[in-house]
Amino acid sequence: MDKLVVEGGKRLTGEIAISGAKNACLPILAATLLTDEECIIHNVPRLKDVSTMVCILESLGRKVEYEKNTIKISAGKVKACTAAYELVSTMRASIAVLGPLIAKYGEAKVSFPGGCVIGARPIDLHLKGLRALGVDIHIEEGYILASAKKMKGAKIYLGGHFGSSVLATANTLMAAVMAEGETIIEDAACEPELIDLANFLLKMGAQISGMGTPTLKIKGVKKLRGIEYTVIVDRIETGTYMLAAIATGGSLFLKGAKLEHNLALNDKLLESGGIVKERSNGIEVCRSGKKIKPIDITTLTYPGFPTDLQAQMMSLVTICEGISVITEKIYTERFIHVSELNRMGANIVLEGSTAIVKGVKKLSGAPVMASDLRASAALVIAGLIASGKTEISRVYHLDRGYEKIEEKLSAVGASIYRVKE
Numbered sequence: 001m002d003k004l005v006v007e008g009g010k011r012l013t014g015e016i017a018i019s020g021a022k023n024a025c026l027p028i029l030a031a032t033l034l035t036d037e038e039c040i041i042h043n044v045p046r047l048k049d050v051s052t053m054v055c056i057l058e059s060l061g062r063k064v065e066y067e068k069n070t071i072k073i074s075a076g077k078v079k080a081c082t083a084a085y086e087l088v089s090t091m092r093a094s095i096a097v098l099g100p101l102i103a104k105y106g107e108a109k110v111s112f113p114g115g116c117v118i119g120a121r122p123i124d125l126h127l128k129g130l131r132a133l134g135v136d137i138h139i140e141e142g143y144i145l146a147s148a149k150k151m152k153g154a155k156i157y158l159g160g161h162f163g164s165s166v167l168a169t170a171n172t173l174m175a176a177v178m179a180e181g182e183t184i185i186e187d188a189a190c191e192p193e194l195i196d197l198a199n200f201l202l203k204m205g206a207q208i209s210g211m212g213t214p215t216l217k218i219k220g221v222k223k224l225r226g227i228e229y230t231v232i233v234d235r236i237e238t239g240t241y242m243l244a245a246i247a248t249g250g251s252l253f254l255k256g257a258k259l260e261h262n263l264a265l266n267d268k269l270l271e272s273g274g275i276v277k278e279r280s281n282g283i284e285v286c287r288s289g290k291k292i293k294p295i296d297i298t299t300l301t302y303p304g305f306p307t308d309l310q311a312q313m314m315s316l317v318t319i320c321e322g323i324s325v326i327t328e329k330i331y332t333e334r335f336i337h338v339s340e341l342n343r344m345g346a347n348i349v350l351e352g353s354t355a356i357v358k359g360v361k362k363l364s365g366a367p368v369m370a371s372d373l374r375a376s377a378a379l380v381i382a383g384l385i386a387s388g389k390t391e392i393s394r395v396y397h398l399d400r401g402y403e404k405i406e407e408k409l410s411a412v413g414a415s416i417y418r419v420k421e
């Protein structure tokens with residue numbers, strides 16, 4: 001397993017080009033199952049999660065070419081409607097093929113994704129949305145067996161214990177675009193990635209309104225066409241580099257980044273002494289002075305502060321003078337990074353789903369272990385600000401979601417390299 005070695009204490013300065021959004025790309029790739037025609041998707045990041053989705057499409061019988069940042073899915077029908085455990089268990093977003101398979105082929109067999117290190121992650125809302133459209137669903141031998149002779153539009157309230165769900169909304173939407181009549185999804189997710197999926201479906205010929213609001217209205221159509229599409233930029237990668245710039249006292253221009261997708265983060269950074277400027281083709285980020293003030297955040301669904309930036313924000317506040325309070329409302333157990341940050345000298349105490357971070361003067365490099373994608377990014381930021389050497393093992397987590405992270409950071413002055421093992 002590869003390791004990343006970070007020698008801390010360097011200010012990041014220069015330009016980083018932001019990649020396409022992983023979380024937009026994955027459901028969009030699943031949505032290509034809704035047509036037999038060719039689809040070409042641009043601005044696709046080169047990531048392990050994307051390769052996993054490509055493998056799933058191939059295992060279903062579609063021919064896929066993944067060259068540089070473009071994916072071409074050739075015209076053709078699927079040969080099987082089964083997404084196997086071996087693939088689904090490595091990436092939860094694989095569940096996004098359920099809605100399109102059932103909509104297009106009337107049947108699907110998709111492995112139950114199970115939990116993961118950030119919590120239980122149920123799929124009740126996915127099943128609720130599909131059942132409301134008339135899909136018959138059983139769980140057998142770890143698989144979701146879904147079938148529908150005919151799906152009918154319905155009014156569906158899709159909110160759960162933790163608010164709206166991004167992929168449950170995606171699955172229900174992708175099924176509803178081909179269901180007979182009108183579907184209304186209430187408490188739909190409003191995340192930009194979901195809007196991107198809806199825009200992709202619109203271009204394919206779907207009839208959808210209300211994107212970006214909690215009420216989605218869909219009129220079913222009989223057929224969707226193949227299209228060429230460019231995915232939006234990744235707001236979580238953007239946020240991660242914004243935090244890295246501020247944490248190291250550096251100054252970065254994030255090319256292609258959109259501030260409108262990171263308003264919650266922007267608000268907190270401005271409050272604490274960051275300077276964020278939107279330019280026509282990106283965002284500039286730096287600190288206003290030497291110090292950053294402590295920051296309190298609560299993660300929420302969009303446009304609230306994203307859970308996918310909680311860990312990285314925690315790394316930043318470990319060195320802010322004073323106390324920061326970070327409350328996790330989406331995945332209440334998503335705190336695996338806390339013990340690793342404490343190994344590096346941070347002072348973080350957990351009280352249920354709240355982390356109380358007492359700022360320390362400095363972090364010191366240590367061997368640490370990556371546990372999930374965003375926690376790994378947090379350890380990279382911690383390594384960048386720590387004195388000495390930080391060795392991050394199990395970096396395959398990072399490769400799931402950050403395109404060329406060590407190349408991008410090295411180019412702006414970080415001392416970071418990969419050790420192959």
Ligand code: UD1
Binds near residue numbers: 026
């Ligand atoms: C997506 C993102 C992930 C991000 C998460 C929350 C993708 C590929 N992944 O994941 O990076 O961390 O949104 O912003 O887009 N829930 C239920 N029942 C369900 C589904 C979800 O209770 O059927 C709960 C979850 O446990 C969680 C909350 O709803 O507490 C939000 O999860 P959800 O939006 O579904 O996350 P994903 O779409 O899986």
